Amino acid sequence: MASSNIIEAKNLKIQFQGKIALSSLSFSIKKGEKVALIGPSGAGKTTLLNTLATIIKPDEGELWIDQLSFKEMQNRKMLAKKLGMIRQQFDLVDQLPVIHNVLAGKLSDWSLFKSLLSLIYPQEKILAMNALERVGLGDKWSEKTSNLSGGEQQRVALARLLVQKPEIILADEPVASLDPARAEDVLAILTKLVHEEKQTLITSLHSVEYAKKYFTRIIALRDGMIYFDLPAHEVSAKDLASLYVLKEKV
Secondary structure, X not given: OOOOEEEEEEEEEEEEOOEEEEEEEEEEEEOOOEEEEEOOOOOOHHHHHHHHOOOOOOOEEEEEEOOEEOOHHHOHHHHHHHEEEEEOOOOOOOOOXXXXXXXXXXXXXXXXXXXXXXXXXXXXXXXXXXXXXHOOOHHHOOXXXXXXXXXXXXXXXXXXXXXXXXXXXXEEOOOOOOOHHHHHHHHHHHHHHHHHHOOEXXXXXXXXXXXXXXXXXXXXXXXXXXXXXXXXXXXXXXXXXXXXXXXXXX
């Protein structure tokens, strides 16, 4: 695999109860790319992200993350250094203060004792505070996470990724539950941080407008296959109309 490729997939196939979710997917992603996954509901976007996150094992095909095989990526500490994930549901503990949710990004590095101690006396507090400042929540560190708005909670999740510092960020519909203003805010912060940290970003989105505005490359999926793979500025209205056309029922 070329050294500039941080992800390489070859003939990935996944099926659930006999139904094909991904069919012979092959692609590569270079370090530092910002890739949006688009396509109709059920196209395979979340399945692909969960496969890249090593949550789902391919039935067939090969996957390398920074030249490491799927099997080699099962080490929890190594995985945390390579991959970070953010989801529509934020994956935060609502009852904990903001700073504890941010410091969850360090749990794979800490011993069990340090992790438990941090619930009483937050460890590496300066690191967490700096991350919160970068996402515009420096004054919210002691607040109960459930008291924050949806947009603020997603920014807490971004701060957690800053603390974790993975090489690749996988985002599964990270703004689907937010209103347009807050969605734009979160995507602007996310893509800015990824650029500053020299990370690779792969995000599934329902909004084609956001995909074209914030990402440099768009991979379109339909029926578990790659429908097109183009630089964002080359994706045409004709491409999109064809991708989202409704199938006639037989």
